[in-house]
Amino acid sequence: MSTSIEQLSCQELVELVTDYLEGALPDRERDSFEHHIDRCAGCHEYFRQMRETIELTGSLTVADVGPQAEAALLAAFRDWKNR
Amino acid sequence: MIAALRARDERVFAELMRMYNASLLRVALIYVATRAVAEDVVQETWIGVLNGIDRFEGRSSLKTWIFRILTNIAKTRGQREGRTVPFSALERPDAVPEAAVDPDRFLPPDHERWPGHWASKPEPWPEERLLAAETRAVVERAIDQLPPAQRAVISLRDIEGWSSEEARNALGISETNQRVLLHRARSKVRQALEDYLVEAR
Numbered sequence: 001m002s003t004s005i006e007q008l009s010c011q012e013l014v015e016l017v018t019d020y021l022e023g024a025l026p027d028r029e030r031d032s033f034e035h036h037i038d039r040c041a042g043c044h045e046y047f048r049q050m051r052e053t054i055e056l057t058g059s060l061t062v063a064d065v066g067p068q069a070e071a072a073l074l075a076a077f078r079d080w081k082n083r
Numbered sequence: 084m085i086a087a088l089r090a091r092d093e094r095v096f097a098e099l100m101r102m103y104n105a106s107l108l109r110v111a112l113i114y115v116a117t118r119a120v121a122e123d124v125v126q127e128t129w130i131g132v133l134n135g136i137d138r139f140e141g142r143s144s145l146k147t148w149i150f151r152i153l154t155n156i157a158k159t160r161g162q163r164e165g166r167t168v169p170f171s172a173l174e175r176p177d178a179v180p181e182a183a184v185d186p187d188r189f190l191p192p193d194h195e196r197w198p199g200h201w202a203s204k205p206e207p208w209p210e211e212r213l214l215a216a217e218t219r220a221v222v223e224r225a226i227d228q229l230p231p232a233q234r235a236v237i238s239l240r241d242i243e244g245w246s247s248e249e250a251r252n253a254l255g256i257s258e259t260n261q262r263v264l265l266h267r268a269r270s271k272v273r274q275a276l277e278d279y280l281v282e283a284r
Contacts, residue, residue, distance in 0.1 A: 009202075011199035014183045018266035019266070022265075043201075045207055049208060049277065052208065052276075053276055054218065056218065069125070
């Protein structure tokens, strides 16, 4: 039997990483994806880097709109409340 | 929370703003050109929320409802600015193909043994530098430079940890398009990290 690594090229695999992580791949594609990254050092590393990227992105703090905008909105809130 | 808002509880309002302001701003930036206008849109959204809360029927989640208000205001504002609403970016991201990795890094499709396999494999990243503040700044910069629709999706999903359903509802896009945008965004951030971590070694 031919190996899945031949069925799915590395160039194709890199386009499926998010679908894989989102659980959006059909069973058969998911199996070839997993089989491929188990045997291909380049894709194994690529997949690891995508996960590291997601983790790093998740460690960013959410930017603030700024105290000024917040103060203006709270003033608007008080207006509304007293209407 | 809805009851507290209706009861005019200021603390709850302030908490809601803190929770959603940053995301609202990012989504607004899909439709309007500048940060200043986007901030206006966010302000108007909150006023719309206050004015509408008594009529809110709870058919969608409060979050989804707030983002719908924002999207409507932002679209109108964008059109008034003469900015064409980037339907293609949100609704047909596939119209313009985009590779996750530079095609030159793979062997050509007519390669006799290994078509489409790595010609230049990704090198492992130095673990100790991944946690450095500078590395985080690289991620931030890469996200800032993304097209607005991609930036909004990666922010909601990966920074704020929303589910795909929540992000899809907030942006009013299909599951597939959400995934395409997320994939492109993540791929570019990975590339920026690789450029930084591997080159600077």
